[in-house]
Amino acid sequence: MQILSAKNIHKSFDGTDVLRGISLSVTKGQVLAVIGPSGSGKSTLLRCITQLDTIDSGEISICGELLVSSGADGTAQYTDRAACVKIGLHIGLVFQNFNLFPHFSVLRNITEAPVRVLKRSGKVAEASARELLKKMNLSDKADAYPCQLSGGQQQRVSIARALAMNPDILFFDEPTSALDPELTGEILKVIRELAAEHMTMVVVTHEMKFARDVADQVIFMDNGVIVEQGSPEQLFDNTKNERTRAFLSRFNEA
């Protein structure tokens, strides 16, 4: 079953084309890694799919529901606002810099949206939040505040916060870029565990080894286009593409 489908997405900021015809699809249970140099449009792509930005033209559907498509004049026509919100609920997003709510405890960070948005009872939300914290190895931090946690712990809370909404697809925007190498490992471990549970995920990352290990499919983006797309083996070991090879070799040097 197709969870995410994007066709020919274009996006520009002040005359600069950031996305120039991106198409991709993700099926249920699949893990897609998006790699590429800074400024290649990876994060913008994620922001467009998660409705933090709007696209100029193209088509996006999520779980078979059409979010936006190009109208007769070629510009993007979004579905009505209520439907956009509903489609947004299929999606979870984990940010590079966590964006936890600093004034809420860890537990409340996780329960607030299920209670206020999904109208779950406090009891049900709390039980599932504690379950998630246990899974994230953070049971003892339920009553702590984000400022009392390490970066790795904060990022695990933010993953729990996203999972509490039971998304059909979870996006990660460079989830380890704000963390030192030691803490990176604990986040990657969590994402690996989610992959083992067949959570559908799209991960924008600079961790090449991780992308190769976890992803079913890898996209290499540069300059607003998809340069190459395929299995990890295909991209990392057997690429015929000059640009991909140049990018990966710089990583191997580092």
Add this chain to the structure above:
Amino acid sequence: MNYQVLITQMLQATLMSLQIFFVTLIFSLPLGMLVATGRMSKYKIIHLPVRFYILIMRGTPLMLQLLFIFYGFKPIFGIQLDRVLAAEVAFVLNYAAYFAEIFRGGIEGIPRGQYEAAKVLGFTRSQTFFRIILPQVVKHIIPPMGNEFITLVKDTSLAQVIGVVELLKVTSNWVSSAVNMTPFAIAGLFYLIMNGIVTRCFTIAENRLGYYR
């Protein structure tokens, strides 16, 4: 000098000062939030007039505004404003401008990521503002708000220029008739006590919100 009468009159006048203080806060805080919203509007037709309003209120003396509202109201609108009401209107309009800028600073200080996280989680705009943004704004604006509250306590004494009988007015009447400076010292003590209480309240609020960064 009959101290019992002096103190009684000063306490009564303090009630007038406190009335101006509380009425100003009750109306200028919400108005300030509204003004801040207008100031941050992306539409010129809204934010330009609001900026002009803030410029006038912050750029001219509060005393002048008091005089203008009290003496200018009748020629313009044809009705005589009550002195106390005129004073309250002037204070509310003036303080709303200052509060608006403090609110704006607080709101603009909240990282974009907070709005984005709230949006992705499906919070409505009003849930985002009231549950996520505003509580954080309140924490950030406590120190500058403390300044304004303290200034307001003292500024209430300006109301005497349009004949409002408040604490300092009563005091100076006593001083000039008795040729004795003691009432001034007592008035100073009264203001100090009021601002001591204000300061205490702000310290408590700051401590209560100190649990997060």
